[in-house]
Amino acid sequence: MDHTQRASGLEYAKPISIGSDVWIGGSAVICPGVKIGDRSVIGAGSVVTKDIPPDVFAAGNPCKVIRSL
Template structure:
């Protein structure tokens, strides 16, 4: 029996992997089919939307909601607590876990990039990629058009100002904003 990891196992472990792997391509296709159904659904089709989210999202607490359109790579790497709300046009590149605490409010156009690429052009040219998990604490508010980069953690009760590019961890209980995102002031 071979001890060699599959491309999916490598992806989930945050190691270099080939996204063109047939298993991963099939799983991305499944997620895209579900997001298309979600994005094409009517605003009054709440039961349909809830049923699609049951199939798409890995773990979700009560009162989880996404306003379409929404896009993700796999869906099963997204984990959310209770009372999480995604507003319109959000993107989650969930090649590794994207974990959201409870009562997280996500404004329109927010993007979570857990996926990344090697910095060495030769390695990047071989078409391998990898991911770094993203973690968002409880009671976080993420302002519109924010980009959250690979490997970032945002502490509980913090607010990220609109248009921010979050490249480094943000502690608990702060207002942070900018490009790159920096702590502006304490909230306690």
């Protein structure tokens, strides 16, 4: 809660990578460090905790591949 402590670098986030032509449904959460492959679709409300390969539909909590596109 202390702004000085937050600004000191005590915590930091890892970047995420979202490929080309990706669709992310509403209220999806993408955790730090995750990569989503090109042309994939992430279902609404999903919590993406691990990398998602290209050309798949993935959804759920935790988000997992449902089928190939």
